[in-house]
Amino acid sequence: MVRFCIFGAGQMGKRHARTLAEHPKAEIHSVYDLLPEAAAELAGRHGAIAVSDRETVLADPAVDAVVITTPASSHAELVVAAARAGKAIFCEKPLAEDIPTARAAVEEVRKAGVPSFMGFMKRFEPSHLALIQAVKAGEIGDVELVLLTNRDPKVTLLELSQQTHHHAPYTLLRESTVHDFDLARALLDDEPVEVYVAASSLVEPELGRLGEVDAAMTTLKTARGALCHINNIWRTTYGYDQRLEVHGAKGMLRAENRPETNLVRYTDAGVLHDRLLSGPPGGSQFYFYKYAEAYPGEMNHFVESLEEGRRPMVSVEDGYRSQLLVEAAVESLKTNRPVQVAER
Incomplete structure (x- = not known):
C-alpha cells in the first residue's frame, strides 16, 4: 500500500485524489493546501487528514509519496523538500519557472534516489x-x-x-x-x-x-x-x-x-x-x-x-x-x- 499526501486541493488535486481513492494499492493519507478549508474539504471527502504544516507531513513516516498540484511557482521547492524527506514524487508540469531551478531540483532528486514522475499525461492516452x-x-x-x-x-x-x-x-x-x-x-x-x-x-x-x-x-x-x-x-x-x-x-x-x-x-x-x-x-x-x-x-x-x-x-x-x-x-x-x- 502506497500512502500519499496531496499538495494542492484544486482541480488537478481533486482529479488525482479520485484516482488514488479507487486504486486498491493506494491510500490518501493527507491533504495540504494554503487554503485550510480547501484541504479540509478534499481530505474529508476521502477519509484523509487536512494538514497545515508541510514540514510535519513530509517528516511523517506514514507518508510514502506526494502528489504536487500546487501553483507552478511552488513546484521545485516542494520537489526538493519531498526528495530530501525521502518521499516518492508525482509533480504536475512545469518542474520549475526557470532552467537553473529545474536543474537543481533534478539534482536533489538524483541525490536522494527517490522515484519521481512528471505529469505529462498525453503519453498515457x-x-x-x-x-x-x-x-x-x-x-x-x-x-x-x-x-x-x-x-x-x-x-x-x-x-x-x-x-x-x-x-x-x-x-x-x-x-x-x-x-x-x-x-x-x-x-x-x-x-x-x-x-x-x-x-x-x-x-x-x-x-x-x-x-x-x-x-x-x-x-x-x-x-x-x-x-x-x-x-x-x-x-x-x-x-x-x-x-x-x-x-x-x-x-x-x-x-x-x-x-x-x-x-x-x-x-x-x-x-x-x-x-x-x-x-x-x-x-x-x-x-x-x-x-x-x-x-x-x-x-x-x-x-x-x-x-x-x-x-x-x-x-x-x-x-x-x-x-x-x-x-x-x-x-x-x-x-x-x-x-x-x-x-x-
Missing part, C-alpha cells in the same frame, strides 16, 4: 501509449520522422498569457507545445539538439497586441538527423485535434483522433462523422474528454511502479529536458533562427 510501445519494440525500425498535431478548439489561456507575458512570454509554447516536446522525446531515439519555431497570432487579436502567438510550427532535429514537426493552433471548428504519426525505416505508425461516437451517416449529401471527442461545443475543458483515460492512467502507472519497484515511464528529468526544449523554442521565436539545445 491509450492510442498514444500503444504507439510509443510499438516504437520502443522496434516495429518500424529506426525512427526518421515524427509528426505531431495539437490543435485546441478555442483560446483558453488568454488570461494566463496576460499575466505572464512580461516574465515568461509565449504561453502557447510553455503550456501546449511542452506536451508535444515530451511526446517527441518519447518517440525519437535520441535527444533533439536543434529547434526552430515559426509562429503567428491568427486567432485572438489581444494575443497579437501583447506580442504573444496562438499558432506555431516547430521543427526538432536530433544528433542522428531524425526530424520532428509539431503544429499547434488555438482554433478548430471540428473539435480537439490530437494526432501522432511516426515514420521509420521499416514502416509507419499513426494514432488517430477519436470521434464522439463511431456513428457514420451515409446520405445523398455525403458521408458524415461525429465531431472529435471534445465535450460540449464551446466548452473550455475539452482536454479532460480526450484524455479522460490518460489522467487516471498516469497515476495508476505511478502507483504500480512504486509497488513493483520499477522506474516510472516519465520522471522529473524528462520535465527538465522538455523545459530545455521550451526555452530553446522561445529563443528561436525571438531570434527567428534555429537554436541549439544546451544545458543552461
Whole structure:
C-alpha cells in the first residue's frame, strides 16, 4: 500500500485524489493546501487528514509519496523538500519557472534516489501509449520522422498569457507545445539538439497586441538527423485535434483522433462523422474528454511502479529536458533562427 499526501486541493488535486481513492494499492493519507478549508474539504471527502504544516507531513513516516498540484511557482521547492524527506514524487508540469531551478531540483532528486514522475499525461492516452510501445519494440525500425498535431478548439489561456507575458512570454509554447516536446522525446531515439519555431497570432487579436502567438510550427532535429514537426493552433471548428504519426525505416505508425461516437451517416449529401471527442461545443475543458483515460492512467502507472519497484515511464528529468526544449523554442521565436539545445 502506497500512502500519499496531496499538495494542492484544486482541480488537478481533486482529479488525482479520485484516482488514488479507487486504486486498491493506494491510500490518501493527507491533504495540504494554503487554503485550510480547501484541504479540509478534499481530505474529508476521502477519509484523509487536512494538514497545515508541510514540514510535519513530509517528516511523517506514514507518508510514502506526494502528489504536487500546487501553483507552478511552488513546484521545485516542494520537489526538493519531498526528495530530501525521502518521499516518492508525482509533480504536475512545469518542474520549475526557470532552467537553473529545474536543474537543481533534478539534482536533489538524483541525490536522494527517490522515484519521481512528471505529469505529462498525453503519453498515457491509450492510442498514444500503444504507439510509443510499438516504437520502443522496434516495429518500424529506426525512427526518421515524427509528426505531431495539437490543435485546441478555442483560446483558453488568454488570461494566463496576460499575466505572464512580461516574465515568461509565449504561453502557447510553455503550456501546449511542452506536451508535444515530451511526446517527441518519447518517440525519437535520441535527444533533439536543434529547434526552430515559426509562429503567428491568427486567432485572438489581444494575443497579437501583447506580442504573444496562438499558432506555431516547430521543427526538432536530433544528433542522428531524425526530424520532428509539431503544429499547434488555438482554433478548430471540428473539435480537439490530437494526432501522432511516426515514420521509420521499416514502416509507419499513426494514432488517430477519436470521434464522439463511431456513428457514420451515409446520405445523398455525403458521408458524415461525429465531431472529435471534445465535450460540449464551446466548452473550455475539452482536454479532460480526450484524455479522460490518460489522467487516471498516469497515476495508476505511478502507483504500480512504486509497488513493483520499477522506474516510472516519465520522471522529473524528462520535465527538465522538455523545459530545455521550451526555452530553446522561445529563443528561436525571438531570434527567428534555429537554436541549439544546451544545458543552461
